[in-house]
Amino acid sequence: MRATSLNLVRSAIRCARPKAVSCRNAPVGVRWSSTIGTGEKQWSTPLAKALAGAITTTGPVSVASYMRQCLTSPDGGYYTRQSDGHDQFGAKGDFITSPEISQVFGELVGIWLYTEWLAQGKKDQVQIIEVGPGRGTLMDDVLRTISSFKPFAQSISAIYLIEASPHLRKQQAKLLTSTDTFSTSDLGESASSKHIPNCSITWCEDIRFVPKEETSTPFILAHEFFDALPIHIFQITASSKIPASATILTPTGPITPKTGPQVPKNQWHELVVAPITSSTPTTTTTTIEKDGDGAASTSKDPPPDFHLTVSKTPTPHSLYLPQTSQRYKALEKIPEAIIEISPESLSYISDFAVRIGGSKPPSLSTSKPSAQTSSQTYTPTSSTTTPTYRKSHPSGAALILDYGPSSTIPANTLRGIRSHRPCSPFILPGHVDLSADVDFLGLAESALKASPGVEVHGPVEQAFFLGTMGIKERAERLLKGTKDEEVRRRLEGAWKRLVDRGPTGMGRIYKAMAIVPFREGEEVRRPVGFGGHVVG
Template sequence: MAAKSHLNKGTCHKVLNARHRHVPTAHSAAKKSLRQWSTPLAKQLYEAISTTGSVPLASYMRMCLTGDLGGYYTGAVGQDRDQFGAKGDFVTSPEISQIFGELLGIWFIAEWISQGRPSKGVQLIEVGPGRGTLMDDMLRTIQRFPAMAASIESVFMVEASRELRETQKKRLCGPDAPSTESNAGCHSPSKYGATPIVWTETIKSIPIESDKTPFIVAHEFFDALPIHTFQSAPAPAPAASKTSPPSSPSPPSSSPSSRPDTTASTLTPAMEWREMMVSITPPVSSSSSSPSSTSPPPEFQLVLSSSTTRHSRLLPESSPRYRALKQTPNALIEICPDASLYAADFASRIGGSPKHPKPAPSGAALILDYGTADTVPVNSLRGIRQHRLVSPFAAPGLVDLSADVDFHAIAEAATMASAGIEVHGPISQADFLELMGIRERAEALSKIPGITPSAASDIEKAWKRLVDRGPSGMGKVYKAMAILPENDGRRRPVGFGGDVTA
């Protein structure tokens, strides 16, 4: 996400990786009990860690982002707190320019045309829809194509935050729109027609139906999913058996067969994955704190587990990409199990699966986020507050946490979940938006009768910001990926080198 202070959420790379374990003594525990915590969530985390010990990074992130007690998205500490916009913590691409959402709407229209213009059963699904700006721009654009607009059966908004659901409803339905409840979620009529907008806290609440055509958009959603971090370390040497008889001494010999074994297996110790855990930092005395610092000191830290954990024994063995790094000393990897689950869900809805068979694949998913194209993310955890880069371990609940998206892992999970899909990308956001016609659309908006030179200048600055290919530019750091029905390579989607196929 990007801010008006020119800080892009996807361009900040840092992590606090402590390589030691802090073992609280009775004295330090007593001092901590009197410690002033920055937020109620910080105190809750302290009490949990003090009771059970260090927790996985994924657990910490989940509590910070969606916890009931002051979670960043689900339990705002202050009234009317807005995470988005100039007065919040960051600005997203749809907030920068309406053209972004319009082009995504055009992308799905092109897919609808290429898939035979289905007259019914179309679902629009957005996961992590923010303030609803993206869906609003998409729906407004789709209204220009009445046949597709009429084919949309429901618009699903997968949103965990009650506050954001209310914001989305006001934008998409109007402040006075009525609401009804069903097993799927809360329904309200769209301001764009009779199509209902349905809010649900989890995508699992949306049935996977073989006769539906799901069009799924995930913009800056995967970056907020919790990650696990692992480091390779020498495994403990196996204990010698106490029941084995002592070996008889061998006569000295200069023959090669009797020399000590110096093979690689003997010289290279066996390696194992250890998990990076979140622990409590020692209290910082007022005398040692920097008087010029405006940021609160981190209240938590990453420490390396002293032995394997349930996650470290399972997750790094889930892909040959991770297994190939195991023997590299001190190798670091980040794994997001939730991302793989969502990718598999998307693939099953589009292409079918053994559990959810589908007569013919249909639908599409478009994913836009920042992350790595073919390497495993490393040291990418970041915190952003008020458009500034801050420690992800300070003021929990008031800081947005995110990590680089592993696009390769998403593609791997999708293709393993369904034989009826194929994956395109990732490609840079700049390439995608330019192929979709962002320059041409911006020029058209700038020539609208009555537009002021200042407004035209703002339009130009906004679209160029979205395609900036500089080292930390949004056009380079952000990437696009598409999941489509398997078509044996007969066509590529619009924006990925292909064209509309009627």
């Protein structure tokens, strides 16, 4: 879902791009100069300078636009820039993910897929799809595990990896394929899987390129994917002012806000990103750390290039998105309430649901816009609705593993991570990982709205999911076969880290959620890992 403002930002970025310096390999320590307003401003990265120039031209941008540019801009984005020797993942990078901590994690995910395949009657024409596969570590462990279950492995007809970064696609291909020779098709690049005989892995930039086939059974994995998708942030603002006759065009129809004395006392405004100028109050973040000897030391982050500010009037996004769910509407009377909404996340989860259960038939009803309402949700006509994808026999499953609250709407969760420690999301654009908590209940709600043929289980804590999948038993088997004490110590610490339920433990903070087929008249079946048992 790409807003017009994003296209303007990209256009302005192209115009503001420095000519003499490559954004992809620029050193982090250099400050980049430009003139913003009055006086010369120093920017921490070329991407920061380009963003500032674009914002000066178009005005403050949404957090979603800022995140998208910082993470995936072809000219210096965190995931898309040339690595110049820096790896985002692992102990030497900025963060470490569960598959990097222990091979057991990916093995259990592979076993979960196998149990779903059994429970659904051993379907053929299976598609394995992973969105945001990182370095490919999870998929490597999953496919290696699946290869041990020959009938399941033989049922797999295609493997798709959804990855926007050319640099990461190369890393994934090196790990997952047995050849350096790629074939090219309309979908993307392909190569043979080293784990699943006679099966190709295809890389696509967007899941929409992956074909939907009524006879296919898609098994979809999303591990630490949704937390990196752009979010919009909204805050209830008292005595909001909406310009007269400000008709807003939205995907579901036009909105004509109230004006004059009819304006609501409280209205959602969007938090937007603006450059920090010489007149903007700033603070320097000091982080207290401990060195190898346990002695305290301090490190200072560079000053941020940008900051958040409340939009002076409601934006098109603030008039539309908070009206899409009763959960958001319930907060309208709470002064200064803040919510985070990720339209891309809701779009992706809806796609997952449709692939598994088919889509709902388009509605033929229409509604006439009313000038007497500040916001209105309209039912799209059949001409504007995505064509119906019919699936007479729902099949497949999606497994989402990420962090966020179980039932509340995320608020104030935008964060930056660099060198394994938190930092401001507004420093060193393009060199800092940005993420936000996942709204699991929002994902579940969108999946159920998108398809009549699915049901949602979870979220459950990662400790519960991995515990019921048998992580302790699998770790004990590995430990029995290992005599090296150092290796044993690492194995033991790794699996316990994954299920740690302390206040900040991964077993508590990370959640698992599943989307599985639903058929009218059949008894609800809980999947393995969500309170169910192996069947089939």
